[in-house]
Amino acid sequence: PQTGSTCPFAxxxxxxxxxxxxxxxxxxxxxxxxxxxxxPWRLLSDTDRTSYYSKFGxxxxxxxxxxxxxxxxxxxxxxxxDQSRKATFVxxxxxxxxxxxxxVPKIFDADGAELSADDFDFIYLGSEVPxxxxxxxxxxxxxxxxxxxxxxxYRSSARMAPETFTWTKxxxxxxxxxxxxSPAGFPILPGDSAIxxxxxxxxxxxxxxxxxxxxxxxxxxxQEGQLLAGKITLEFKTGLATNEISGAMTVANxxxxxxxGPNAAESQKLxxxxxxxxxxxxxxxxxxxxxxxxxxxxxxxxxxxPYHAATASHWAGSAGTAKCYGSIRRxxxxxxxxxxxxxxxxxxxAVGLVVDGTLTVDGTxxxxxxxxxxxxxxxxxxxxxICGTLAGRxxxxxxxxxxxxxxxxxxxxxxxxVYQTAAADFSAFGGGKICTMAAKCADSACxxxxxxxxxxxxxxxxxxxxxxxxxxxxxxxxxxxxxxxxDQPFGEVIVTNRGNLSIYPGKRLLVTRGVHCATNGxxxxxxxxxxxxxxxxxxxxxxxxxxxxxxxxxxxAGKVIRFGTAAADKLTIAADKNLILxxxxxxxxxxxxxxDGMPWQIAMNANxxxxxxxxxxxxxxxxxxxxxxxxxxxxxxxxxxxxxxxxRIVPGETITWTxxxxxxxxxx
Numbered sequence: 001p002q003t004g005s006t007c008p009f010a011x012x013x014x015x016x017x018x019x020x021x022x023x024x025x026x027x028x029x030x031x032x033x034x035x036x037x038x039x040p041w042r043l044l045s046d047t048d049r050t051s052y053y054s055k056f057g058x059x060x061x062x063x064x065x066x067x068x069x070x071x072x073x074x075x076x077x078x079x080x081x082d083q084s085r086k087a088t089f090v091x092x093x094x095x096x097x098x099x100x101x102x103x104v105p106k107i108f109d110a111d112g113a114e115l116s117a118d119d120f121d122f123i124y125l126g127s128e129v130p131x132x133x134x135x136x137x138x139x140x141x142x143x144x145x146x147x148x149x150x151x152x153x154y155r156s157s158a159r160m161a162p163e164t165f166t167w168t169k170x171x172x173x174x175x176x177x178x179x180x181x182s183p184a185g186f187p188i189l190p191g192d193s194a195i196x197x198x199x200x201x202x203x204x205x206x207x208x209x210x211x212x213x214x215x216x217x218x219x220x221x222x223q224e225g226q227l228l229a230g231k232i233t234l235e236f237k238t239g240l241a242t243n244e245i246s247g248a249m250t251v252a253n254x255x256x257x258x259x260x261g262p263n264a265a266e267s268q269k270l271x272x273x274x275x276x277x278x279x280x281x282x283x284x285x286x287x288x289x290x291x292x293x294x295x296x297x298x299x300x301x302x303x304x305x306p307y308h309a310a311t312a313s314h315w316a317g318s319a320g321t322a323k324c325y326g327s328i329r330r331x332x333x334x335x336x337x338x339x340x341x342x343x344x345x346x347x348x349x350a351v352g353l354v355v356d357g358t359l360t361v362d363g364t365x366x367x368x369x370x371x372x373x374x375x376x377x378x379x380x381x382x383x384x385x386i387c388g389t390l391a392g393r394x395x396x397x398x399x400x401x402x403x404x405x406x407x408x409x410x411x412x413x414x415x416x417x418v419y420q421t422a423a424a425d426f427s428a429f430g431g432g433k434i435c436t437m438a439a440k441c442a443d444s445a446c447x448x449x450x451x452x453x454x455x456x457x458x459x460x461x462x463x464x465x466x467x468x469x470x471x472x473x474x475x476x477x478x479x480x481x482x483x484x485x486x487d488q489p490f491g492e493v494i495v496t497n498r499g500n501l502s503i504y505p506g507k508r509l510l511v512t513r514g515v516h517c518a519t520n521g522x523x524x525x526x527x528x529x530x531x532x533x534x535x536x537x538x539x540x541x542x543x544x545x546x547x548x549x550x551x552x553x554x555x556x557a558g559k560v561i562r563f564g565t566a567a568a569d570k571l572t573i574a575a576d577k578n579l580i581l582x583x584x585x586x587x588x589x590x591x592x593x594x595x596d597g598m599p600w601q602i603a604m605n606a607n608x609x610x611x612x613x614x615x616x617x618x619x620x621x622x623x624x625x626x627x628x629x630x631x632x633x634x635x636x637x638x639x640x641x642x643x644x645x646x647x648r649i650v651p652g653e654t655i656t657w658t659x660x661x662x663x664x665x666x667x668x
Contacts, residue, residue, distance in 0.1 A: 162191025162216065167207060167232075170199045175209040187215045190246060196220040196232050198254050203230035208260070212238045217247040217276075221255020221284055228254070235260055236270055242354075248276040251284035251363065261291030262346040266334050269350040277357035278387075280394060284363035289370055291349030292381045298336025298347055299325040299482065300379055300412065306336035306347065308379040309436065309447035310412040310477045312400065324412070324478035328448045329459055329485050331382035331415035335369065338378060338411075348381030348398070348414060356421075359387035361394040361432060369401030369411045377401040380414030380436065380447060388422035393431035400437070400444050413437055413447030413477075419461075424453040437468040445472040446499055452491075460491040460512055460535075465499035469519065472500055476524070480504025489534050495521035495546075503529040503549055510534050517543030518568075525549035533561055540564070540594055544571040550609075551578040557615070558587035563600035565593060570601040570625070576609045583615035588635060593620040599639065604629055618643060 165187045169180040178185045187194040192215045199205050220234045236243060237260035249272070251257055259270040270288060272278075280286065293301070300307030302322035309324060326333040335347030348367040353359065367381035380398040398414030413436040420426070436447030445467060452461030465477050479486060481504050489510035495501045496518045503509055503525035512535035517523060523531065523546065531547060533539050533554040542564035552571070554561060563569060573579045583589040593600045603626035604611070613630065619637035623629040629643045636645045649655065659665075 162189055162193070163187070164193040164195065167194070167196040167199075167205075170203055170205065172206045172208070175207055175213075176211065180207075187213070190214055191216050193217040193247075194219070195223065196234060196255070197223045198226055198228040198230045198232050201229045204233075205230070206233045206235050208235045208237055209243070210237050212241040213243040213245070215245065217249065218245060219250040219252060219255075220257065221250070221252030221281065223252065230254065231256060233258060237268060238271075239267060240269055240271065242271040242273050242352075245272065245274045246276070247274075248357075249274045249278045251278075251280045251286065253281045253283035253363075255281070256285045256287055258287050259291055259349055259351075261288070261349050262294045262337070263292075263334075264294045264297045266293075266332075266350070269332070269352060271352045273354040273356075275356045277360070278353070278355045279360045280363040280365065280392070282362045282394070286351055286353075286365040288349030288351055288367045288381060290346045290378070292334030292347030292367075292378060293337040295337040295345035295378075296339055298334060298379070299323060300336035301339055302336075306338050306377075306379045306411055308333070308335050308347070308381070308412040308414050309483075310400075310445035310472075311475045312379070312410060312412045312444035323482045325482040325484075326382065326415050327417075327484040328415065328463060329417055329450050329452075329461075329488075331384050331417050331448075331450075333382050333415070335367070335379035335381040335412075335414055345378050347378035350382045351384070353383075353385045353387070355385070355387040357387075358389045358391055358428075359385065361390065361392040361396060361429070364395045364397065366395070366397040367414055368397045368399045377411040379412045382414055383416045385417070386419040386421065389420055389428050390418055390423070390426060390432075391428040393429075395433045395435065397433075398436045398447055400446075410444040412444055415448050415450075417450040417452075419452045421454055424455045426451060426453070435466070435468065437466070437470060445475040445477045446470075448477060456491055459485075459488045462492045462494060463490045465493075465495045465501045465521065466497050467499040467521075469497040471498055476500045476502035478502055478504065479509060480507040491537075492516065493523070494518075495523055495543075497521060500524060503531075505529060508532050509549075512537045512539065514540040515542070515544075515547065516540070517546035521546060523547045523549065533559060535559075538562065541571070542566075542569050542594070544569050548574070549577075551580065553578075553580040554589055555580065555582045556589070557584040558589070559583070560590040560592065562592050562594040563602075563621075565595050565598045565600050567601075569594075570603055572603045573605055573608050573611070573626075575605045575607045577605070578610040579604075579608065580610065580612045581614070581616050582612060583617075585615060585633065588615045588617040590617045591619070591621060592637075596620070597639070599641070601625065602629065614648075618645075 163183065163185065165181040165183065165185065167180060168182045173180045176186055180186070194215060194217070196207055196219065198221060218234070220232060222228065231254045233256040235258050257270060260268045270286070292298070298306060300322045302312070306312065307322045307324050308326060311324065322336070332350055332352065334350055337347045338345035348369060351365060351367055365383055367383050369377050369380050377400070380400055383396060383398055396416055396418070398416050400411040400413045416434055416436055418434070434449055436449055446465060449464040449466065450461055451464065452458070477500060479501055486507060489512050491512050492514045493501070493509060493511050494516045496516070498519070499521045501523045503523065505526055506528050507525070508530040509523070510532050512533075515523070515531060521543065525548070527550060529549040530551040530553055531549050534556055536556070536558065538560040540562045544563065545568050552573070563571060581589050581591065597620065599620050599622040601622045604623065606627045613634070614632040615634060616631050617635040617637055618631060618640055620639035621641070621643060623640075623642035631643060631645050633648050634645050636643065
């Protein structure tokens with residue numbers, strides 16, 4: 001039934017005719033009728049729901065159900081069996097039956113031919129609701145509308161064909177208000193399409209969606225031939241539910257998608273599943289800036305400038321209990337608000353997009369904080385995208401912000417993750433930008449970017465920490481302390497442009513294919529921190545001089561690690577730091593140059609911590625800038641300097657000196 005339609009039950013009261021519709025997330029809608037009109041949708045709580053009917057369809061996969069309480073010997077039921085037929089239904093007197101037993105009505109099409117009851121799914125609720133109340137669950141392509149009623153027969157007058165609706169109201173309004181569309185009604189059927197054009201040159205219109213959508217297509221923004229300067233925003237107030245678009249979705253120029261906010265709790269997010277392609281035009285936006293945590297809320301809430309993926313400045317050192325949080329691979333969290341109730345201190349919201357086809361971003365997707373002259377900034381939020389292919393030349397942003405009039409107060413960057421299911425690399429988005437940088441001052445650090453192509457094992461894509469060459473000072477992107485999914489290996493870790501990935505005590509950074517630090521990017525860690533090469537894939541290690549953790553380790557037999565040959569690629573084992581490289585007798589760990597024939601460098605301190613280099617195969621390694629390197633039960637493949645190779649010495653075994661005059665005791 002559509003808001004504003006007429007109830008055909010003259011003389012019935014609200015308790016005698018009631019439409020009940022199952023939705024996602026265990027929620028139901030109650031469309032209460034009276035003698036002259038249908039009231040707007042009302043959401044029932046679980047408690048309310050059980051007082052009206054028994055729960056059916058635990059996952060609520062069918063979009064509609066219908067309950068009609070009958071009285072005075074009248075038996076009637078709404079029903080549209082599919083989108084191509086009108087039908088007549090005749091119900092006889094039915095005894096009270098147990099829940100789940102199907103009554104067998106006679107069903108006729110518009111020409112009077114009897115239809116099979118097997119085409120429909122009837123559920124009789126029995127004694128849990130008033131006698132002679134029937135519940136019908138329609139198929140996924142069905143709908144239910146009010147129509148003409150006779151003593152025992154109902155002939156449907158429903159809209160059964162898909163419709164294209166165009167928004168016509170010059171002003172804000174609700175999606176579900178039939179008066180706002182042409183033709184009258186609103187997009188609700190799975191085959192319906194919605195067009196939301198820019199209305200005038202100076203209009204700023206917000207259309208609010210209050211219940212999850214399940215329609216065919218949406219186009220919001222300037223339509224073909226329009227050159228209007230106004231803006232139209234589609235705001236989703238659909239909780240955490242996913243809005244389903246079975247065809248294509250377009251965010252045209254001057255069109256915006258967002259979710260309702262800000263919110264103290266993470267109760268509203270923008271979740272879309274587009275089965276076709278999705279396009280964001282150059283001046284189109286998905287914008288959830290300021291839609292996250294309200295000031296004073298969020299795990300990272302701190303005075304002036306809060307945390308999310310990174311630490312940030314906080315006025316006079318007042319970080320309080322703020323800590324970093326969220327998921328690198330599956331980011332869904334809001335950005336935290338600043339302390340107090342300060343305007344402009346709202347965090348950014350959360351975007352989740354699943355696009356089965358190509359997602360073309362020529363415009364902007366943003367969950368960012370914004371620079372202002374005021375002192376209070378929220379933290380950036382989260383963007384999680386799963387698509388066949390990411391294409392375009394636009395921007396995907398979750399960056400922090402600064403107080404522009406002061407310049408030394410700024411907030412944390414957020415998190416972005418992009419998965420491709422049809423493309424192996426991201427070359428189709430080669431002209432675009434993905435950025436979680438800090439604000440442009442030395443008082444906060446960037447967030448995280450995770451990219452996974454179709455050929456990457458799930459979870460083993462690239463982690464990127466890129467601060468766009470902004471000096472973050474003492475602030476860091478945190479690996480630990482409330483951050484999720486750290487125990488699974490990444491394929492590659494790239495820290496660049498003054499990014500600083502800080503591994504917290506007790507945490508291991510696991511990688512399968514490589515670690516790369518460049519342009520003053522750093523990986524740092526204190527006690528009990530580790531970079532560990534795992535898995536069977538060949539790995540590359542560049543920028544090793546910029547990695548400072550307690551232990552570098554690889555114990556995967558047969559693993560191949562190739563080291564860079566530039567000055568910044570030198571692997572340096574400082575005093576009290578550990579190096580553990582172990583294969584086995586048949587499958588050594590191979591330590592090779594990234595460029596065959598060119599030396600790679602390692603510098604061992606004279607007083608290291610634990611050094612265990614066993615069952616390795618070494619080639620083209622120059623260790624001359626440090627203490628000698630000793631490899632036990634290992635292979636010298638040639639081109640090595642200041643390396644010694646020795647078989648394992650059994651305790652108690654006699655060793656005979658073979659060295660020359662005045663040579664070193666520790667030369668093997």
